[in-house]
Amino acid sequence: MIDTHVHFWNFDPVRDSWINEDMFAIRNDFSPKDLTAVYQDLQITGCIAVQASQSEEENHFLLSLAEQNEIVKGIVGWVDLLDPNLDERLTYWSNFEKIKGWRHVLQAENTDFILNKKFIAGINLLKKYSYTYDLLCYHNQLADIIKMVDQIPDQPFVLDHCGKPDVKSQDLKSWAANIKLLASNPNVSCKVSGLLAEADWKNWTEKELFNCFDEVFEHFGPERVMYGSDWPVMLISRPYQDWFNLVAKYTERFSAEERKLIFSDNAKVFYGV
Template identity: 80%
Template sequence: MIDTHVHFWNFDPVRDNWINDDMQIIRKDFSPENLLDVYSDLNITGCVAVQASQSEEENHFLLKLAEESEIIKGIVGWVDLLDPNLDERLSFWQNHQIIKGWRHILQAENRDFILNPAFIAGVKQLKKYNYTYDLLCYHNQLENIIQMVDQIPDQPFVLDHCGKPDVKSGDLKAWTANIKTLAANPNVLCKVSGLLTEADWQNWTEQDLFNCFDVIFEQFSPERVMYGSDWPVMLLSRPYQDWFNVVNKYTERFTVAERRMIFSDNAKQFYKL
């Protein structure tokens, strides 16, 4: 089994200022060693390390961790897609085959950034190098994401954290409609990950999460969904096992082959692990 979404960092209060005082449990260092026991208990064999900082230094940091730890099977790094020398940078990173794709923290950007023709042109260059692109956004940005994706029909995309629905309020109407539109693009996959931090951290219910899963699996089908944890951010709500158990319980309704897609095959195919 593959966990398609984890982060590692040596905590820096300035760089990582998004980790505020209400998040004491993750205001510390996290390394692959911290996952070994839980992965062993759950028979998870590897992970995809996803950027948490927007610099090329982050790529070097994750590459060093991958050299030291066998559990990192792939890296989603960061590169400046607005860089006039982007082609040169992508060519450089081709020297590191474990880097499978790229991500920008679009949830922190506005519509003008997401739909900037220069940014879209940057994403279009990824296909030349067979790179994937992770889409990180809030539910109220999905319409902009759809407009962006529509312009790049041959780029492999994956939506992180189900597009961050408003699990806490339970108002899923607009999110559901946008997920349906986005999922109509066959080049877009979705990670079932990161929902605990969109829910009421302490008081979410299994049904709160299942309501979101219903939409994701109906629209994307098991053929285009992959399991991820969003560890260590999800620790703000619960231990790793709790999230895994919820996803595992929900997917019991699927066939063995479909579960293999969700927990392994889709990730291997998408990220070329």
């Protein structure tokens, strides 16, 4: 089994200012070794390490962890997609086999950035190097994301954290409509990850989360959904096993072959691991 979404960091209160005082559980260092025991317990054999800092130094940091830890099967790094020398940068990074794709924190950007022609051209260049692209956004940005991905045919995309629906309020109507639209693009997949951070951290219910799963699986289907934990961020709410068991319980309704797609094969194909 592959966990398609984990982060590693040596906590820096300035650089990692998004980890506020309320998130005290993750104001620490996190490395692959911290996952060894839980992965062995759950029979998870590897993970995709996703950038948590927007710098090329982050890529080298994750590459060094991958060299030292067999569980890191692939990396989603960061590169400046607006860089006039982007082709040159991608040529450089293509020397590192563990880097499978890229991500920018679009949830911190506005419409003008997401639909910037130079930004879209930057993503369009990724196909030349067979790179994937992770979409990180809030539910109220999905309309812009749809417009953006529709301009980049044949680029493999994956939506992180189900597009961050408002789990807490359960106001899901607009989000669900946009999930349906986004899923109509065959080049987009979706990670079942990160929903605990969008819920009431200590008081969410299984039904609130399953309502979101219902929409994702109805429109993307098990053929385009991947399991991810969003560890260690999800520790603000529950231990790792609780999230894994929740996804495992929901997916009991699928066949063994479909569960294998969700927990393993879709990730292997998408990220080439």
